[in-house]
Amino acid sequence: MAALPAKKFAFFPGCLIPVRYPQMEAAIRRTLPQLGIEIVDLDGFTCCPDPIYFKSYDKLAWLTVAARNLALAEEAGLNLFTICSGCTATLSETYQQLNANKILREQINERLARVGLEYRGTSTIRHVVTLIRDEVGLEAIGASVVRPLEGLKVAIHYGCHLLKPSHVMKVDDPDDPRILDDLVAAVGATPVRHGEWILCCGKACKDEEAPAQMMYDLLKSVAAVEADVLGVVCPSCFNEFDLGQVRLARQYEDESVKTPAVYFFQLLGLAQGLSLEEVGLHRHKVRAPALEKYAAAEV
Amino acid sequence: MPPKKNKPPGGDGPTIELDFEFKKRVEKVVDGALVNYCYQCGACVGDCPSARYLEGFNPRAIMLKVLYGFGEELVGPDSPAWQCTNCYNCYERCPQNVKPVEIIIALKNLMAEREIFPEKAQVGDLVNTVLETGRTAPVTSMTKKLREELGLDPLPDIDTTPLKKILE
Secondary structure (H helix, E strand, O other): OOOOOOEEEEEEOOOHHHHHOHHHHHHHHHHHHHHOEEEEEOOOOOOOOOOOHHHHHOHHHHHHHHHHHHHHHHHHOOOEEEOOHHHHHHHHHHHHHHHHOHHHHHHHHHHHHHHOOOOOOOOOEEEHHHHHHHHHOHHHHHHOOOOOOOOOEEEEOOOOOOOOOHHHHOOOOOOOOOHHHHHHHHOOOEEEOOOOOOOOOOOOOOOOOHHHHHHHHHHHHHHHOOOOEEEEOOHHHHHHHHHHHHHHHHHOOOHHHOOOEEEHHHHHHHHOOOOOOOOOHHHOOOOOHHHHHHHHOOO | OOOOOOOOOOOOOOOOOOOHHHHHHHHHOOOHHHHHHOOOOOHHHHOOHHHHHOOOOOHHHHHHHHHHOOHHHHHOOOOHHHHOOOOOHHHHHOOOOOOHHHHHHHHHHHHHHOOOOOHHHOHHHHHHHHHHHOOOOOOOHHHHHHHHHOOOOOOOOOOOHHHHHHHO
């Protein structure tokens, strides 16, 4: 494949992926250069901060910390990409709110001035799946594949924060999204839509029983379409589905609900010729035997 | 004869005490004032996963209670706000752009102000971790081991002085 001219973007790594699931970061760092994307690491980023807990504490503080992160990318003169749906939600909402509301922006800039920064609203934010769809294109993504994942059935969990609110996220139609189905197809696998595909993973709900019931229903519907893996793009959802499935299988005494969760870029990595170890799939709680034959195939 | 207290018209139903002071507190939080546009259509309920799984959870009813000012019920120890999954379906569906989930988060902010968020909400711990380490999840020996195994650079410590300054 002819080398594409590199496009440079600031990399916003977030917290959960680099700290708890670095295999996802490894997959990102190894696959994007194959698509002509140059990853630029910047100093000084903090937690986005997270759109569930930190935002519950104080919305103004939440916007302020997010605006500081965005101001750092603006200083570097780069657009940002994120690899977690939560980071995408926080930074996109901050961008939308501060660009639309001058009073709020001034209020936050007074705070940022204390550390010599100003939010100007010049750097855009995109989740990495949107970035590669729009900047690279499905055809070129397919052209980077040397080991198509033919026959692999991937149930897709879009999750909530990648798509909604749609006029803020600007990713896809939240009632009939295509983006992840198209990306899965681009690596040669077969996307399958399951009955509960729109259901939330329930993580933020602090009820004793409801989140487990949501997860159980969702996973039963994934098992019903006989998917080999459950494709995700968010580390929070992943946590619910990886360690969470082990817990659920025990709680409901039902081993049938174990469908291994994988981060999309791990699949892309395998398809681009990387090993299971290079994309960290050997570290998941629920192992994915279906992927081993692809990893063993010669490139 | 003593003046009638907010009797619902045309009936002898229970008297409702309205508390506009509470609503004003909600309005002060970012996006909190949007609650005033709620016309109680219920579009937020149909796709709400918490309404599907939890009897009694109803985002439309929460909006009405904010408008009535039922503060004790909404920001007390048994607040329904913590049952919300933050899925944003209600925000997507609302024809009035009320952003019901944002009103629910505003209620959480009011509880945080009074430090009455329940321990299960994990809010206090997480905010402290961010202020101390710059991250929601602290770097552990497992982090270091995994990153080395994957050939990734070790994570740098984050200087949290700027965070503290902008949040003072």
